[in-house]
Amino acid sequence: MPYVKRYKDLNTDLDAVYDDIKYELQTGKELNVVKEQDGTVNGVPFRSIFAVRESVPKVLTGTLREATVTITGVADDWLLEVHTGAWFNNLITPATGGLIVAGPLGGLAASGTAAVYAVKFERDLKNRIKEVVRKHSKKPYSEDKVETF
Amino acid sequence: MPFVRRYKDLSTDLDGLYADIVRELQQEKDLEIVKETNGVINDVGIRSVTAIRATVPRAVTGTLREVTVTVAGEPDDWLLELHTGAWFGNMVLPGAGGFLVAGPFGSAAAAGTTTLLAVTYGRKLKNRIKELVKKHSGKKYTEEKIETFIS
Numbered sequence: 001m002p003y004v005k006r007y008k009d010l011n012t013d014l015d016a017v018y019d020d021i022k023y024e025l026q027t028g029k030e031l032n033v034v035k036e037q038d039g040t041v042n043g044v045p046f047r048s049i050f051a052v053r054e055s056v057p058k059v060l061t062g063t064l065r066e067a068t069v070t071i072t073g074v075a076d077d078w079l080l081e082v083h084t085g086a087w088f089n090n091l092i093t094p095a096t097g098g099l100i101v102a103g104p105l106g107g108l109a110a111s112g113t114a115a116v117y118a119v120k121f122e123r124d125l126k127n128r129i130k131e132v133v134r135k136h137s138k139k140p141y142s143e144d145k146v147e148t149f
Numbered sequence: 150m151p152f153v154r155r156y157k158d159l160s161t162d163l164d165g166l167y168a169d170i171v172r173e174l175q176q177e178k179d180l181e182i183v184k185e186t187n188g189v190i191n192d193v194g195i196r197s198v199t200a201i202r203a204t205v206p207r208a209v210t211g212t213l214r215e216v217t218v219t220v221a222g223e224p225d226d227w228l229l230e231l232h233t234g235a236w237f238g239n240m241v242l243p244g245a246g247g248f249l250v251a252g253p254f255g256s257a258a259a260a261g262t263t264t265l266l267a268v269t270y271g272r273k274l275k276n277r278i279k280e281l282v283k284k285h286s287g288k289k290y291t292e293e294k295i296e297t298f299i300s
């Protein structure tokens with residue numbers, strides 16, 4: 001599930017935020033940046049970066065498959081969207097003893113403890129982006145300047 | 150939001166099906182295939198293809214951003230996952246006259262009437278895949294052989 005945040009009145013250096021996010025994606029060992037888009041949409045600056053999983057995973061269900069980060073707007077009013085995709089995430093259902101995986105791939109989920117799970121990756125990236133936004137904003141960062149959709 | 154389908158007892162040629170799905174994605178001019186994954190995980194075959202939008206869109210909100218189709222399993226028991234992602238899809242709210250867009254980009258959504266929307270493309274591809282599954286299955290296709298998982 002993607003999340004979108006709107007940042008207002010922060011005077012953020014969006015180029016620098018984008019560059020730092022790109023660096024985060026490039027240094028993640030499981031991902032490979034495959035596409036960047038940079039332009040304007042109806043006069044509004046727009047940058048988007050796509051990274052996909054490099055190799056066949058050891059574990060399938062819930063494993064990080066791709067990540068997309070988009071920044072659009074101007075320094076004092078901009079949007080950030082983060083999307084992380086996972087394979088067969090909606091086959092995972094919570095149960096008393098943990099998670100049950102439906103379908104013929106049940107064994108695959110349990111076997112891999114070293115997999116990069118999308119949910120964990122997204123949480124880590126979200127926290128890292130928060131630091132990056134603070135670093136590159138000239139005005140004080142406060143939660144009331146941020147709206148989450 | 151991705152959807153997953155489990156197909157049983159169809160004796161499906163998964164290689165043939167996958168190749169036709171890749172062809173479908175290649176034929177869409179707004180898309181560019183960036184990754185194919187083909188391998189085996191714990192003895193289960195998996196094939197996955199990801200295509201992303203080739204260019205900066207004219208309109209952002211709801212425009213198709215990427216598509217991933219994955220086929221995993223064996224001819225008589227396999228899974229299909231279809232994911233279509235849209236930019237800022239969760240800022241689009243249904244309204245009386247169509248859609249309302251929250252945030253500073255309302256006009257960006259309204260301006261692009263010819264844009265390839267994720268919801269439209271996902272529906273079209275889903276229907277096309279249904280035809281392809283029938284084409285590549287050695288046994289009769291019936292709805293009770295299919296289970297859909299939507300979270």
